[in-house]
Structure formats: C-alpha cells, structure tokens
Amino acid sequence: xxxxxxxxxxxxxxxxxxxxxxxxxxxxxxxxxxxxxxxxxxxxxxxxxxxxxxxxxxxxxxxxxxxxxxxxxxxxxxxxxxxxxxxxxxxxxxxxxxxxxxxxxxxxxxxxxxxxxxxxxxxxxxxxxxxxxxxxxxxxxxxxxxxxxxxxxxxxxxxxxxxxxxxxxxxxxxxxxxxxxxxxxxxxxxxxxxxxxxxxxxxxxxxxxxxxxxxxxxxxxxxxxxxxxxxxxxxxxxxxxxxxxxxxxx
Amino acid sequence: xxxxxxxxxxxxxxxxxxxxxxxxxxxxxxxxxxxxxxxxxxxxxxxxxxxxxxxxxxxxxxxxxxxxxxxxxxxxxxxxxxxxxxxxxxxxxxxxxxxxxxxxxxxxxxxxxxxxxxxxxxxxxxxxxxxxxxxxxxxxxxxxxxxxxxxxxxxxxxxxxxxxxxxxxxxxxxxxxxxxxxxxxxxxxxxxxxxxxxxxxxxxxxxxxxxxxxxxxxxxxxxxxxxxxxxxxxxxxxxxxxxxxxxxxxxxxxxxx
Numbered sequence: 020x021x022x023x024x025x026x027x028x029x030x031x032x033x034x035x036x037x038x039x040x041x042x043x044x045x046x047x048x049x050x051x052x053x054x055x056x057x058x059x060x061x062x063x064x065x066x067x068x069x070x071x072x073x074x075x076x077x078x079x080x081x082x083x084x085x086x087x088x089x090x091x092x093x094x095x096x097x098x099x100x101x102x103x104x105x106x107x108x109x110x111x112x113x114x115x116x117x118x119x120x121x122x123x124x125x126x127x128x129x130x131x132x133x134x135x136x137x138x139x140x141x142x143x144x145x146x147x148x149x150x151x152x153x154x155x156x157x158x159x160x161x162x163x164x165x166x167x168x169x170x171x172x173x174x175x176x177x178x179x180x181x182x183x184x185x186x187x188x189x190x191x192x193x194x195x196x197x198x199x200x201x202x203x204x205x206x207x208x209x210x211x212x213x214x215x216x217x218x219x220x221x222x223x224x225x226x227x228x229x230x231x232x233x234x235x236x237x238x239x240x241x242x243x244x245x246x247x248x249x250x251x252x253x254x255x256x257x258x259x260x261x262x263x264x265x266x267x268x269x
Numbered sequence: 270x271x272x273x274x275x276x277x278x279x280x281x282x283x284x285x286x287x288x289x290x291x292x293x294x295x296x297x298x299x300x301x302x303x304x305x306x307x308x309x310x311x312x313x314x315x316x317x318x319x320x321x322x323x324x325x326x327x328x329x330x331x332x333x334x335x336x337x338x339x340x341x342x343x344x345x346x347x348x349x350x351x352x353x354x355x356x357x358x359x360x361x362x363x364x365x366x367x368x369x370x371x372x373x374x375x376x377x378x379x380x381x382x383x384x385x386x387x388x389x390x391x392x393x394x395x396x397x398x399x400x401x402x403x404x405x406x407x408x409x410x411x412x413x414x415x416x417x418x419x420x421x422x423x424x425x426x427x428x429x430x431x432x433x434x435x436x437x438x439x440x441x442x443x444x445x446x447x448x449x450x451x452x453x454x455x456x457x458x459x460x461x462x463x464x465x466x467x468x469x470x471x472x473x474x475x476x477x478x479x480x481x482x483x484x485x486x487x488x489x490x491x492x493x494x495x496x497x498x499x500x501x502x503x504x505x506x507x508x509x510x511x512x513x514x515x516x517x518x519x520x521x522x523x524x525x526x
Contacts, residue, residue, distance in 0.1 A: 188292075192299055195303050196307060199308075210311070
C-alpha cells in the first residue's frame with residue numbers, strides 16, 4: 020500500500036509539473052469565470068421570476084466545471100497512452116492503482132481550485148453558505164466526490180483511446196444532454212412536462228440539488244440520499260472500469 | 270485560371286480529409302443537432318414567456334451558424350497541422366500560389382459547414398420551423414448564412430496561423446467562440462440580457478446574422494438587419510483573411526533561406 024502511494028505521489032508530481040504553464044492558469048481560473056459570467060448574463064433575467072438567482076446559479080457552474088474536469092482527465096490519459104507512458108508504466112513493477120490515482124488526485128485538486136474561483140464569484144453576486152461550517156463542508160465533499168467518481172469513469176474511456184482530441188470531443192456529446200436536461204441551469208417547472216421525469220431522475224440534478232441544499236442550509240435526507248446513491252453507484256462503476264482499463268491498455 | 274483550379278483541388282482535399290475521419294463527421298453533425306433539440310427543450314418556455322413569438326424562428330438560424338462557430342477550433346487545428354506537418358513545405362516546392370492554399374482551406378471548411386447546417390435545417394423543419402417568405406428571401410437566407418460561415422472559416426485560418434500550439438488554439442479561441450454564441454440574440458432576445466451587455470450583444474456579428482436570417486425567413490424589415498449582417502461578416506472576413514495572409518507570408522519568408 021505504501022508502495023502504491025509512493026508511486027502515485029511521484030506520478031502526481033509529474034502531472035502537476037506538466038500543468039505548470041500559463042495555459043494552465045487560463046483553464047483553471049479564466050475558463051470557469053467565462054462560464055460563470057457567460058451563463059449568468061443569459062439566465063439572470065429569464066430565471067429571476069422563478070428562483071432566487073444568486074443562490075440558485077453558482078452550484079450549476081460548480082457541477083459544470085466538475086464535468087469539464089472529468090473530460091480533461093480523459094484527454095490527458097488518452098495522450099499518455101498515445102505517447103507510450105501507459106505501456107512504459109505497465110512494464111514497471113508498480114501497482115496498477117498508482118497511475119489512475121495520481122491522475123484523479125491531481126484533477127480533483129485542480130477542480131477544487133476552479134470550484135473555489137466559481138464560489139468566490141458567487142459570493143460577489145450574493146451567494147451565501149447559510150448552513151454553518153458542517154453543511155459548507157458537505158457542499159465541498161459532494162462536489163469533489165462528484166468530480167472524482169466521474170473522472171474515474173472518463174479515465175476508463177480515455178485509457179481505451181489514443182486520440183485525445185477525438186475522445187474529448189466525443190465525451191461532449193453525452194455531456195451536453197446530461198448537464199442541460201437537469202435542474203442545473205433551469206428549475207424543473209420550466210421544462211416541458213414530457214421531459215420532467217428525465218430531469219427529475221437525472222444524476223446531475225441529484226448532485227446539484229444536494230449542493231443547493233447544503234449552501235442554503237435546508238438539505239433534506241431525501242435530497243442527500245439521492246446524491247449519495249448516485250455518487251456511490253458512479254464510484255463503483257468508475258472504479259472497476261478504470262482499473263480494468265489500465266490493466267488492459269496496450 | 271490555375272489559381273482557381275488549385276483552390277478547387279485544395280478545397281476538395283480539405284473536405285475529403287474531413288470525410289475520412291468518421292468520428293469527426295459524427296460528432297460535428299451530432300453536436301449542433303443536440304444543441305438544437307436541447308435548447309428548444311430547456312429555453313423555449315422561458316424565452317416565449319419572456320418575449321412571446323416562436324423560439325424556433327430565432328434558434329434555427331443561430332444553431333445553423335453554431336455549426337460554423339463550434340467547428341472553429343477543429344478547423345483551426347486542421348490548418349495548424351497543415352502548417353506544421355510538412356504538407357506546406359511540399360506545396361511550396363510545387364509552386365502553388367499561397368492564396369490558393371488559404372482559399373482552398375476556407376472554401377473546403379465553408380462547404381462542410383454548409384452541409385452540416387443543412388442537416389440542422391432538415392431537423393428544424395419537422396420541429397416547427399418554416400419559411401413564410403418568397404423565394405428571393407429564402408435565397409438571401411442562404412446567402413447571409415454563407416457569409417457568416419465564411420467569416421468563421423477565415424477566423425479559423427487566422428487562429429491556426431497565429432497559434433503556437435494546438436492547446437493554444439483551444440485555450441484562446443474556445444472561450445471566445447463560446448461567448449460569441451452565448452452573447453448573441455440567437456440564444457435569447459437582446460432585451461433579456463443585462464442592460465450593460467446589450468450593446469455588445471447587438472454588435473455581435475452572430476446576432477446580426479441571426480436577425481437577418483430570421484427576418485429573411487419570417488418576414489419583417491430587411492434593410493437594416495441584412496445590410497448590417499452582410500457588411501459586418503464581409504468586413505471581418507476581409508480583416509481575418511488579410512491578417513492570416515500577413516502571418517502566413519512572414520512565416521514563409523522566415524523559412525526560405
């Protein structure tokens with residue numbers, strides 16, 4: 020186990036060093052703000068009659084950034100496979116967990132920075148954590164768990180490809196309906212009746228509603244249960260998929 | 270004459286190369302179709318509640334143009350690869366005109382965008398979009414669209430020539446095209462944007478093209494929207510073309526011993 024962690028630490032250091040350039044700053048700090056400002060401008064007047072916009076909106080961007088981050092994970096892993104890094108590591112006596120762990124750890128940390136930027140932007144326009152320290156931590160835990168579980172799943176997809184551009188552009192196809200056919204950007208009342216069941220039962224809705232519950236301080240057991248259920252399921256599927264993909268990747 | 274032939278051959282090359290990547294074909298057709306359906310589902314109620322009218326009248330032209338907007342990074346990366354993978358050096362040794370190299374890329378990309386936008390229109394019609402105007406207006410609809418698509422194709426060539434790496438194309442132009450689409454009247458009416466942003470949304474060429482296309486398909490005053498759309502897209506095409514040409518020539522001089 021210590022061997023795994025040591026190897027994961029070394030690989031994580033490599034992943035961080037690869038990110039240390041000006042473009043990284045743009046992806047981590049600027050892109051989340053572009054999303055925040057871009058969507059807020061479009062949605063603010065349309066949603067104001069329906070919801071308290073300042074409380075409703077920031078969790079949506081947190082969820083979106085988490086999903087973007089998971090796609091980036093697949094992009095990096097496909098690149099590592101293309102460049103022969105995966106083949107090289109598999110020929111070395113290190114645990115098959117170390118490599119995905121290093122990737123997930125670094126990407127989750129990167130997400131945490133971006134999500135903090137988004138929350139700070141939210142605080143400027145009136146977003147507040149109204150439930151005390153414990154619920155604020157709950158907000159953070161759900162957000163990070165979401166990106167970790169999703170990244171595990173996309174890692175498995177990334178490891179099966181050696182074309183980073185194609186894998187990320189293909190992942191945007193499920194990304195778009197998953198994100199938009201949820202209560203992330205628009206409350207359930209604004210959807211046509213026919214798609215309401217889809218929206219109500221979406222995993223993204225479950226996560227974003229839990230984030231809203233934690234920030235508003237009125238989270239219920241049902242809301243939390245839905246989110247935790249989805250996240251547990253996603254984690255198991257993603258975890259199994261990523262380890263298998265790493266063992267198989269040529 | 271030869272320049273025209275060279276341009277034609279290179280345009281064909283651009284289209285054929287794209288056609289040989291099935292994954293790229295699928296994602297570049299599926300993405301705008303998904304965008305059309307999803308925006309209709311998510312925003313129709315909100316926008317029609319806010320402004321009345323049929324949301325598809327504004328959305329259909331916008332998503333047609335979105336095929337050009339969101340293919341910009343792909344096209345820019347394609348041109349970037351042409352510049353750096355050695356094919357350009359090969360063409361240089363064959364005395365092909367430089368203009369043909371740029372124009373061939375732009376025409377090929379525009380043709381492909383037009384085909385994808387045709388698919389969008391073919392799906393929008395059964396969803397409830399229709400032309401209520403005469404044939405000349407419908408032709409004008411196509412013409413304004415092509416002018417907008419040409420502008421984004423020239424911008425892609427400029428982006429590919431300007432950038433120092435594929436990642437730089439994505440990180441610089443990715444957010445830019447996203448905002449060009451979001452902050453346009455194709456997404457929601459200008460009045461639904463915050464007051465401070467409304468001048469930006471009005472000036473956005475994407476809004477101009479969408480307003481002109483909506484007017485040309487649904488009727489209404491044509492003079493102002495069509496003039497502004499044609500002038501702004503043609504003007505920007507010229508600017509991007511000259512800039513791309515400038516960078517391209519400078520690069521050529523630097524490489525020639």
